[in-house]
Amino acid sequence: MAFDSRESGAGGSFAAVPASAGPVALALEPEAANAFLGRRMIGLAALANFLASGVTFGAFGNFVGPTSEAFGVPRSTIGLGAAFTVLAMGASAPFVGRWLDSGRAKTMMSLGALVAGAGLLLLSRAQTLGQAAFAYIALVCFGAALFGSVPSMALATNWYVRRRGLALGFTVAGGTLASYFAPASAQLLIDAHGWRTAAAVFGAATIGIAVPLFALFLIARPEEIGQRPDGDAARAAPEPASSASAATDARSSSAGGDAGLLAGLEAPLELGVLARDRRLWLLAVGFGLIMTSPVVLMGLLVEYGKDLGFSEQQAAVFFATMVPFSLLGKIVVGGLADVAPLKPSIVMIVLVNMLVWGLLHLEPSYPFFLATGAIYGIGIGGAAPVHGVATARCFGRANFGRANGLGAMAGIPLLAGASALSHLLEGATGSYHTGFLVQIALVLTGGIALILVRFPSREDGAA
Template sequence: MSDSPDGPKPSSARRPWLILTGAFLAFTVGASAMHSYTVFLLAFVEEFGWSRAESSLAYSVGQLVGGFSSPLVGGMVDRFGARRMILLGGALLTLGLVGSAQADALWQIVLLYGVVMTFGANCVGLLVFVPLISGLFPTRRGMAIAVLQSANGFGRAVSAPVSQMLISGVGWRAAYLLEGAATLLLLLPLAALFGRGGSGAAATTARGTPAPVRHWTLSEAIRTTQFWLLFLVYMFTSIGSFLVSLHQIAFAVDVGFDPLYAASVLGMGSFLAMPGVILTGTLSDYIGREASALLAYGISILGVGCALAITGPDQHLLLWLHACFFGLTWGARGPAITAKTADLFPGPRLGTILGVITIGSGLGAALGAWAAGWIFDISGSYRAAFLCSIAAYLCGSIAFWALRRPPAPRAAVVEAD
């Protein structure tokens, strides 16, 4: 019988749900802090005169750091457990937010947001909680991961209007200080919900007994076709999403919409990410991971298409449709992708394996976020960036659909060991 505090206790059937709730809230706090940058971007442009590409640099660096630090974070959570990671993440996020309030140069924002806050957010994100949650909900893995990942969309929805109101009311520097204080006050008590042990990544049954599964190592997983297909899925999906998401508010303001109105509409659309992620993640348990992901890709493409059709500030319906369709599927492929990773590579090294695969997500997000700003700077429009987003989503669909094929002989032999 496991004595890990992170493992499910037979005497309490509610503990897995308590852990899932705590993970959701912690992830929401981290996601809110990171996604608020999309609103601060316009404040930086106005005060410092930076170009869109320069203003996007910190965000792009953050995505690179997030991706390349993922193996380290995955290994740390396998060793130290969720509680210590949340405490570390809370400290780094608070340091980054408070430090950003004092910044007066681009390199400072790049360092504080792109490095310090990004690593902190990784410590309260999917890499920390997925190994634990996938073990606590082995038969409802897609649903549980979907609930967890919906925190990303929820945090994104909350951060846009709240940050815009704070910036409009007290200025961007004071807004950063307030967000830093809130982050620290929220994450400290949440960390107490988690035990001091390891991640608890070993798969369990609903009653807490070990399930007979093959425990994969990173060296075994990296030799499979499925590993690299998942890497491509993460990369193309992030390219498609971040070619649009970072610059949504800037795009709407450029077209002529009021900044607070645009932030509110896009924020309301982002609230749909919660039901969208939960629905597609739960569906993946029943109709398959691939079919669920393809549905989400299709809706995202429709949302980007609505943005392409907007030509003036009188087209409120198209802005709402873009916000709803794009928001509905923000992160909606995540549960299917992450659950597929847990399906293929279960065991106590899942955090490390997921961390290496997630490098693809960081690369794609960095490229997409920077490229959208660069395209705007040279063309004066986001149209080409949005078209590239659709192309990236199509590539991600093809790579994910390829995962339906049976494992390669090499992977089958490994599983049989």
């Protein structure tokens, strides 16, 4: 069954939906007004990921060529915008994490969608490169940070524990769908009406769809409406743990086995305790290096496809071949993360990503170019849900937002640096091949960092 089919903690129930129904399984079918709302929240989280990814990384590559011509600068200059995108979103991550852990997800995500949409509308009217940079980096990227990856994953983490990996898989599937639909729709709009109209349409859609849905229906935690994660029946609240005792439990994790690793996850930890936990930084660096793959690829694939002799539309088909395999990876690997050790999945993700960059380096023919997209989908699909499950197992629901926010201080510069380096290398050498080899090394290094992390075997259902 998809997620679960038990009675909700609020006393209602909802119809069981077969897992074979795919994304449709997220549609709530209440038998009572107070049915468990977890699947509705996962639907909103997936939508948030779809829109935030689409207006930032998803369609970025399609705008590189037209905007470089419009403002009279090299492609590599516009390409640096991807690096600034990552930096702008990363700079806000610690604040986003703190707001999430304090229960402000509804307000924050609604405001973020409004700001991002307004930024795209202003971008469509920009007359200078400086105006365009301000609209995109200061407004679009900052707004996307307020409702995108970290907030949506925190929402899923708050509503599910036992099936958290599967819930996160559905959540990040929104970003995967955006990686195809955003560039495809952007290219159609650019070809028919120009890049300015394309930006305006994206902005209007973000405001018109996301703002009302988030403002009206989003609920940060099930406890806000008397429910429990996974739809569990309400139970007596555990005796609250002090910050000092929680910190002691966290420090004991290095020598106390799984009991020590899992202790104190229900209680918010002091920021200093989180910052001193080496697992936080190993997770941030490890997954940060692995996730340089999609960030770099989104910014260069269309232009690299043109260098290989393909049209923009032909190059965008790479994402069409990637999407079904990436969705499969998210659901399968995310589901496995709920019941199996994490490290075998991490090894698979690392090896397949390295293979993809090696294949691109060989300048594949069009059929092999598309096959590489399918392989890439398998390799990157499970990375985000595994990252979310790993963070939640180590730090729990109460600290998920701040742990991700702190980790972004290490991970985001890696993403930005890799993106900038890929475009700088292309500008210096006239090709992307050196950057592909650099990506192989980065992904391998990330895998080594993650192997050093000791994960709890299972997270306490209360966390």
